[in-house]
Amino acid sequence: MAAVTQKSVLSSVPTQLFIGGQWRSSLSETTFPVHDPATGSVLVEVANGTVADGTAALDAAVAAQADWAATAPRDRGEILRRAFELLTSRADEFAMLMTLEMGKPLAESRGEVAYAAEFFRWFSEEAVRIHGRYAVNPAGGSRLLTMQRPVGPTFMITPWNFPLAMGTRKIGPAVAAGCTMVVKPAHETPLSMLALAALLEEAGLPAGVLNVVTTSDTAVVSEPIIRDPRLRKLTFTGSTAVGKRLVEQSAEQLLRVSMELGGNAPFLVFEDADLDAAVEGAMLAKMRNIGEACTSANRFLVHESVAQDFGQRLARRMGALTVGKGTKAGVQVGPLITDKAREGVHELVQDAVDRGARLLTGGDRVAGRGHFYAPTVLVDVPAGARVLGEEIFGPVAPITTFSDDADAVRQANATEYGLVAYAYTRDHARVLRVSEALEFGMVGINTGIVSNAAAPFGGVKHSGFGREGGFEGISEYLETTYVSLNP
Structure with a gap:
């Protein structure tokens, strides 16, 4: 052949x-x-x-x-x-x-x-x-x-x-x-x-x-x-x-x-979550398709007791990814579709940093030819940051915290979009409560991928x-x- x-x-x-x-x-x-x-x-x-x-x-x-x-x-x-x-x-x-x-x-x-x-x-x-x-x-x-x-x-x-x-x-x-x-x-x-x-x-x-x-x-x-x-x-x-x-x-x-x-998918990590599994799921939900997906995890809402640990683990994984032309062996992150798209992603990151967010990894365009952007993790992202309200469509993971289940659901639903939400927890009663409370057309529990030809794909609201x-x-x-x- x-x-x-x-x-x-x-x-x-x-x-x-x-x-x-x-x-x-x-x-x-x-x-x-x-x-x-x-x-x-x-x-x-x-x-x-x-x-x-x-x-x-x-x-x-x-x-x-x-x-x-x-x-x-x-x-x-x-x-x-x-x-x-x-x-x-x-x-x-x-x-x-x-x-x-x-x-x-x-x-x-x-x-x-x-x-x-x-x-x-x-x-x-x-x-x-x-x-x-x-x-x-x-x-x-x-x-x-x-x-x-x-x-x-x-x-x-x-x-x-x-x-x-x-x-x-x-x-x-x-x-x-x-x-x-x-x-x-x-x-x-x-x-x-x-x-x-x-x-x-x-x-x-x-x-x-x-x-x-x-x-x-x-x-x-x-x-x-x-x-x-x-x-x-x-x-x-x-x-x-x-x-x-x-x-x-x-x-x-x-x-x-x-x-x-469009979408603005929340990725919820509760205090009882398996953090290793949650990070694996986060990598799938965030980095699939270079983050250029309507189902991409757009906001990471993490319980305040595990947020620091989760952020550090995710930053290590994101920072270790290999960026380059997709046809080359070993490349894990390709370019964004256009330079305009890359500039839009960078504007969202800069806005968050200007408002007080901290960079754990990435945060800028990759020098050279092509529309590459470094995989980025932001923590301490304030509520008013654009990166939490707008669809990122790039390899950027903004992390913020919640105090309890009601706070998590409130923050997750605080968007005009309603395509998909993700949640990591080992509490089966919480799985039902949260799934019923989330205002999204699809919910992924302890998984970073929901798309399946045998399942109905689609959203609510905008x-x-x-x-x-x-x-x-x-x-x-x-x-x-x-x-x-x-x-």
């Missing part, structure tokens, strides 16, 4: 738009560059889609919808199963491509490929389990019949931080339910999605079911698609600010909408609405029809 290299991967990835089963250039015949965040160099140029290209992609999705909805559920499931197997067999190629365009170390990219593939396997099994019901009217006489059918053409906007998994998490249930799609990947990381489209074509997905439009002008290209009366659903993963604007646009056509938005994954995931792409039968 030939070695997977940067050259071999980039030479094989598609760089055109994928519309109606055809790879073609943008109607403007222009392109935009995709950069390596570790070096700043241009990897490739990809087609720069226009409003007309977006309309053409929706045309193709609309044209394919009726036949795709009528396709047998078993056949839809088999396509997803083949896609799972193909993606699994090409994990190294996809991992290299993802690391090049996004920056995460290869080991993490391989983990994302496995996670991404699992959504295809899960929803291949759900395709044949779309149920309705039959019941007798409680008043007698008539019968109640319900059936589920695909929502219809769907517009999917995926983010740069998980360029493959956020695609499969949306595409998997849409394919299983019988919906056609237009996908607009993030302009920073379009290559993984383009490669995935080619893989799905190879797996037998019919022309027009999946269409991919890459563009450097997301807002301009997306808005006409969202306002088109033929579109029936919008799903978006990204920032809360952008999500709010998209929801406003979607109201014109009263679209079905799924929003997976973290959005709708669920991806689990039994709940496919329902986002189905409408219910009630039929009253009078025998």
Whole structure:
């Protein structure tokens, strides 16, 4: 088997738009560059889609919808199963491509490929389990019949931080339910999605079911698609600010909408916690994806009796991490996605220090090429520090303390976001009390990772609405029809 290299991967990835089963250039015949965040160099140029290209992609999705909805559920499931197997067999190629365009170390990219593939396997099994019901009217006489059918053409906007998994998490249930799609990947990381489209074509997905439009002008290209009366659903993963604007646009056509938005995850460490396990969990919850994840632990709330010990242990682990280009052996922390993102992280750290927080490790940008930031631990972070209220999206762990369970829950819930919370404790009664009191869509107890294809992923409050994954995931792409039968 030939070695997977940067050259071999980039030479094989598609760089055109994928519309109606055809790879073609943008109607403007222009392109935009995709950069390596570790070096700043241009990897490739990809087609720069226009409003007309977006309309053409929706045309193709609309044209394919009726036949795709009528396709047998078993056949839809088999396509997803083949896609799972193909993606699994090409994990190294996809991992290299993802690391090049996004920056995460290869080991993490391989983990994302496995996670991404699992959504295809899960929803291949759900395709044949779309149920309705039959019941007798409680008043007698008539019968109640319900059936589920695909929502219809769907517009999917995926983010740069998980360029493959956020695609499969949306595409998997849409394919299983019988919906056609237009996908607009993030302009920073379009290559993984383009490669995935080619893989799905190879797996037998019919022309027009999946269409991919890459563009450097997301807002301009997306808005006409969202306002088109033929579109029936919008799903978006990204920032809360952008999500709010998209929801406003979607109201014109009263679209079905799924929003997976920002987070401000608290990581609670109670006085009875196993500190070794808590530090291990903290490393997973904080440093997965270089901290560039909506599920990343954003605030460490530690009981005052163990805060000093926990902070020192975490600082030792964070300070020992190897920072560098993700394709190099031994690297554990890659670059942030852009220099603007790195500057934003540094501003949050400086604000905390200026307000009295102490640095235990890190605290600055790494010199040289690329958008690297040193893994950082802050202690004695005051309540007003921006780093506690804003999504960090970088390798920074701010630690503050709490006095009792009520104080911990109060601080954890003191945010407009509600995606995920983590808690470490050995007290089973506390597990139930805290889980019920936390205002979050997901809670991880004694674990630093909650994402699972078999579980419903999503948040409350300003973290959005709708669920991806689990039994709940496919329902986002189905409408219910009630039929009253009078025998």
